[in-house]
Amino acid sequence: MASIPHLIKKKRDGGALSDEEIRTFIHAVSNKSIEESQTGAMLMAIWMKGMDQQEVVTFTREMMSSGEVMSWPAEWAGLIVDKHSTGGVGDKVSLVLAPALAACGCKVPMISGRGLAHTGGTLDKLESIPGFNVHQSSAQILEILRSVGCCIVGQSETLVPADRVLYAQRDTTSTVDSLPLIAGSIISKKGAESLSALVLDVKFGRAALYEDLSAARELAQLLMKVGNALGVHTAALLSRMDAPLGRCVGNSVEVIESLETLKGNGPDDLMELVTTLGGLLLKMTGLVSDLSEGRRQISDAVIGGAALAKFQAMLQAQGVANETARSLCSAHSDYHSVLRKSEHQMQLKAPADGVVLDVAALTLAEVLHKLGAGRSRAGGPVNHSVGAELLVSMGQRVRKGESWLQLHYEAPPPSLDQISRLQSALTLGSHDALRSHDTPTLVEELLLPH
Known part of the structure; x- marks a missing residue:
């Protein structure tokens, strides 16, 4: 049986791992007989050199079989x-x-x-x-x-x-x-x-x-x-x-x-x-x-x-x-009698007249994450009440000062920089810009098995 350092070297040098070699690596990971540094080295070797399709299939099958596999009636x-x-x-x-x-x-x-x-x-x-x-x-x-x-x-x-x-x-x-x-x-x-x-x-x-x-x-x-x-x-x-x-x-x-x-x-x-x-x-x-x-x-x-x-x-x-x-x-649920409601709400206002061309999801999510909707590390706590609600839709005309986003937050309040970032997520334009701004399809492509 090949040693773990040999397997790392083989993949580092661009070689394809055999079924047995992949099985050896996954088994060592599962039973914790491999050093953490060796696991990291193998992951980096795979990241750098990749795997061919047969390697990926074997790698996935061995991972799947490393524990319980469910069975059904x-x-x-x-x-x-x-x-x-x-x-x-x-x-x-x-x-x-x-x-x-x-x-x-x-x-x-x-x-x-x-x-x-x-x-x-x-x-x-x-x-x-x-x-x-x-x-x-x-x-x-x-x-x-x-x-x-x-x-x-x-x-x-x-x-x-x-x-x-x-x-x-x-x-x-x-x-x-x-x-x-x-x-x-x-x-x-x-x-x-x-x-x-x-x-x-x-x-x-x-x-x-x-x-x-x-x-x-x-x-x-x-x-x-x-x-x-x-x-x-x-x-x-x-x-x-x-x-x-x-x-x-x-x-x-x-x-x-x-x-x-x-x-x-x-x-x-x-x-x-x-x-x-x-x-x-x-x-x-x-x-x-x-x-x-x-x-x-x-x-x-x-x-x-x-x-x-x-x-x-x-x-x-x-x-x-x-x-x-x-x-x-x-039918007529009072959701906040059951679900935790944030202590504070804030409505952000449109900075100008215009038509909504875009709302940047990444910017919105990153600010909410910092406000507590996400965790700083896997397994950490999240604040379930923190979030945001869009009050406008794509193509809608809004007037300056009209509310476009409702923010749900708890102390401390969002900083001026965070509010500025949220405001930057909204892109407004003219009707002419809307006509020239292609409305992208949500589902771009279906990939079906042969």
């Missing part, structure tokens, strides 16, 4: 689905999509993450709901899927333990943006869910991991190849992340917007992503014959209230008191 065959997003601002798709898919007959064991850097985390959003428990055992997940059809949980200690180690090391060794390491991390977790179908929402744009469309497409294609090679029917879409998705950014305010969407009052861009991702999964499972029918069924589940009923049942199954869940999901 035979009668659920073909119905176990999930989606993954590469992260965005205001991206609350999972909160609407999971119950909508359950209402359409799917089983959705959605394993989600926490916010990192400027991007929000699904688990942080749900934990703004009192009592919601993201920590569920495999037996509990099975029971929730049996009774409700969907759950949204965190990664357990026993699921892909090798990824837990490598993920933390990637953050400290500046190797987060390595394509092979990204693919291994994402697909190993989804493979351990024993999915029938997976759809990937790969973001591109100014507030995405990759600003360039071609780079995002390269990641999407690699993720699809690895997922399908491991037996998970995998498709992807490329969606734009320049402006926030929907109108709300933050934790509790995004929960409120998700609930309003489940009550039929959702913003068009959020609904477009929910119906497209959900429609693709329904088609991939064979529950519908084409994408348009899948989109219609997902839309009907949301507009008609079936998805809301599933969301309420999921809340109750994951620890939320029945009365609290009913209150949040009622």
